[in-house]
Amino acid sequence: MAVAAPGQLNLDESPSWGSRSVDCFEKLEQIGEGTYGQVYMAKEIRTGEIVALKKIRMDNEREGFPITAIREIKILKKLHHENVIQLKEIVTSPGPEKDEQGKPDGNKYKGSIYMVFEYMDHDLTGLADRPGMRFAVPQIKCYMKQLLTGLHYCHVNQVLHRDIKGSNLLIDNEGNLKLADFGLARSFSSDHNGNLTNRVITLWYRPPELLLGTTKYGPAVDMWSVGCIFAELLHGKPILPGKNEPEQLTKIFELCGTPDEINWPGVTKLPWYNNFKPSRPMKRRVREVFKHFDRHALDLLERMLTLDPNQRISAKDALDAEYFWNDPLPCDPKSLPKYESSHEFQTKKKRQQQRQQEETAKRQKLQHPQPHARLPPIQQTGQVHPQIRPGPSQPIHNAPPPQMAAAPGHHYGKPRGPSGGPSRYPQGGNPSGGYNPNRGGQGGGYTSGPYPPPGRGPPPYAGSGMPGTGGPRGGSAAGYGVGAPNYPQGGPYGASNQGRGPNMMGGSRNQQQYGGWQ
Amino acid sequence: MAANFWASSHCKQLLDPDDVDVLQPLDRERGLTQEEFKLIKIHMTNHIWKLAQQVKVRQRVIATAVTYFRRVYTRKSMTEYDPRLVAPTCLYLASKAEESTVQARLLVFYIKKMCSDEKYRFEIKDILEMEMKLLEALDYYLIVFHPYRALLQLLQDAGMTDLTHFAWGLVNDTYKMDLILIYPPYMIALACIYIASVLKDKETTAWFEELRVDMNVVKNISIEILDFYDYYKGDTCKGEPVKGIPEERINAALNKLATK
Structure with missing residues (x-):
């Protein structure tokens, strides 16, 4: 942040310690909105640099600064990589702010806090869903390579992302891909054996071990998600669109075969294995279903979509896969076409217009064209749609809506996936009906259940789940053994963990379609 | 982390x-x-x-x-x-x-x-x-990084795990000073091991030499810690009671700030 060297005067208008004011930025327009908070595209007044401002919402917080924001800040402050979104700084606004509608924003603690990120033009899902969009193979390789490079960096630094999906992979007009939204991420340590929550990762990208209830897992969970994205890019649409957890597992088994002690040693010991035990064995069909993929792509995909997390390929090994070293090679990001920027919030307006058009069309009893479906990639290079971005001075949202009367192609248009959030995130206050096998038929929601919503609330196991916790087992020096490492985690604040989770999350994850800026 | x-x-x-x-x-x-x-x-x-x-x-x-x-x-x-x-x-x-x-x-x-x-x-x-x-x-x-983990690893390496409790207590006391803001945690751990080994008559010269750390820094930290004990506490190593700080002095100091 703005810190002058020792002995020097701080020439910035900003204080040398503490954060700058949000007034250093001019908000240009809102580009995202979630329960987590608003995201704005903004310009730093002094330099003219375009950034993204993510507001940390403070209302509804009985416990002050949200722990999810603390996690995200802690993690982002330690990650510095070209394929990981850069947290530039944190700025505050000194007084109570009004939101767009002029209402006070409900923040009891004066001021607001914003995370300042580098600005990115797209997210991968949004880009892939553009009408007529086809990625060329070198382009897919280029994105995959960057995704794996960024993820490898996270894993080396002992960070699990835990929400890898297209809308969290941001892409700029230089073709750079960056991992974003570390709101579910957390540190892990390979030597600790603590428990982590299994309520993470968007359903379609969630690996079988989490669906089977494991609370001990590692980087392999992210690699499953990468496999899903990889196949999605090649296939042209999501490959495992389950509506709820049981269906998600069924879809996985139908594609990858059923797990047993031979292909996945230990699987029968997983907490919910017996509840989800497949009724009949199914064989693996990955090669059959995706036979149109080229050989190297298929080899790599097979190793990513491996049921047993211990046998699943790591990010590092994936980068060494033949796929990336055979023709056509991954292209240079800079050679990729530039696309007109589109963010969910901006496209929402277009979408509304489209919907109106559709309504009109319906009334006129006009026949609809088929909804746009994602197209498989072009197999040769050089045929990418040359969509030239309008000049920077032209506000993007003024661009006319795409002249396709079809249903919105953007995934933002209609949340891709089960309608409404609940089935993706059933515990966000909308029980999807007794999914959790261990809770039997007790309906009435996950909010009071033993499971926190996906990752947002501190997991009930938090204490023992952290690396570097505790000290020497068996206590410490006489008189200093405060909070001895053996302190049971269900202690006086155990209840708070459970109680707080739902309120903090409160279905914020239901708004997944909003993408990585949240 | x-x-x-x-x-x-x-x-x-x-x-x-x-x-x-x-x-x-x-x-x-x-x-x-x-x-x-x-x-x-x-x-x-x-x-x-x-x-x-x-x-x-x-x-x-x-x-x-x-x-x-x-x-x-x-x-x-x-x-x-x-x-x-x-x-x-x-x-x-x-x-x-x-x-x-x-x-x-x-x-x-x-x-x-x-x-x-x-x-x-x-x-x-x-x-x-x-x-x-x-x-x-x-x-x-x-x-924030702390000396605790390094302390355990170093003691293990030196084969002096019997000093763990004593050295751990010393590390705890370093938080009564500003050392954690100044020195890397492992150096603080080393200083505590150094003090513990000297007081318990352990021969550690060879082990410290092999570490190739700047022993001047380790000794300076050790001296700061010992000075602190001399000044504020009884010598707990010799079983003397902790002198502590008289409450009146604290209150007098806090009253000068008159914040609340």
Whole structure:
């Protein structure tokens, strides 16, 4: 942040310690909105640099600064990589702010806090869903390579992302891909054996071990998600669109075969294995279903979509896969076409217009064209749609809506996936009906259940789940053994963990379609 | 949390000894002396420690809280940031940053149980408000490394695990000083091992030589620790009672700040 060297005067208008004011930025327009908070595209007044401002919402917080924001800040402050979104700084606004509608924003603690990120033009899902969009193979390789490079960096630094999906992979007009939204991420340590929550990762990208209830897992969970994205890019649409957890597992088994002690040693010991035990064995069909993929792509995909997390390929090994070293090679990001920027919030307006058009069309009893479906990639290079971005001075949202009367192609248009959030995130206050096998038929929601919503609330196991916790087992020096490492985690604040989770999350994850800026 | 201390914000923020323990101008105007400044910090470290004992958090959380506390006062005055409020708020924030959240209302409850003095008692809203100011004062750098893990690894390596309890206690006491703001945690661990081994007549010269660390730094830290014991405490190693700091002195010093 703005810190002058020792002995020097701080020439910035900003204080040398503490954060700058949000007034250093001019908000240009809102580009995202979630329960987590608003995201704005903004310009730093002094330099003219375009950034993204993510507001940390403070209302509804009985416990002050949200722990999810603390996690995200802690993690982002330690990650510095070209394929990981850069947290530039944190700025505050000194007084109570009004939101767009002029209402006070409900923040009891004066001021607001914003995370300042580098600005990115797209997210991968949004880009892939553009009408007529086809990625060329070198382009897919280029994105995959960057995704794996960024993820490898996270894993080396002992960070699990835990929400890898297209809308969290941001892409700029230089073709750079960056991992974003570390709101579910957390540190892990390979030597600790603590428990982590299994309520993470968007359903379609969630690996079988989490669906089977494991609370001990590692980087392999992210690699499953990468496999899903990889196949999605090649296939042209999501490959495992389950509506709820049981269906998600069924879809996985139908594609990858059923797990047993031979292909996945230990699987029968997983907490919910017996509840989800497949009724009949199914064989693996990955090669059959995706036979149109080229050989190297298929080899790599097979190793990513491996049921047993211990046998699943790591990010590092994936980068060494033949796929990336055979023709056509991954292209240079800079050679990729530039696309007109589109963010969910901006496209929402277009979408509304489209919907109106559709309504009109319906009334006129006009026949609809088929909804746009994602197209498989072009197999040769050089045929990418040359969509030239309008000049920077032209506000993007003024661009006319795409002249396709079809249903919105953007995934933002209609949340891709089960309608409404609940089935993706059933515990966000909308029980999807007794999914959790261990809770039997007790309906009435996950909010009071033993499971926190996906990752947002501190997991009930938090204490023992952290690396570097505790000290020497068996206590410490006489008189200093405060909070001895053996302190049971269900202690006086155990209840708070459970109680707080739902309120903090409160279905914020239901708004997944909003993408990585949240 | 970062895997690597050298790449961490903690490492980059290590301070020069001259920049730590410096009285802020505002506090000096109020007539606070250097000595009183030190005493308040020790006293409030103990306060955090006692409070933590009540709410039962891991040692790591306490160490982080004390580090936040000391870091704040390298930049902010006690006049503006009442140490009696900053201390519990540091514990509150550290509990979040170290993934073992303590509810604000629990802290408030235990403070009231522990302290009869009105000036130590705060409401939830005070803590939540101070938390925001604290985050800003810390510049949102929340990751802190501690000597504990290094201590265990080093003792293991030296084959002196029998010194663990003694050295661990010494490390705990280093938080009553500003060492954690100045030196890399493993150097503090080494100094504590050095003191422990000397007092327990362990031969460690060869082991230290093999480590190829700057023994001057290790010895300087050790001397600082021993000076601290000489000054503020009885020699616990010889079984003398802890002298402690008279409450009147602390109160007199805090009254100069007259914040609440």
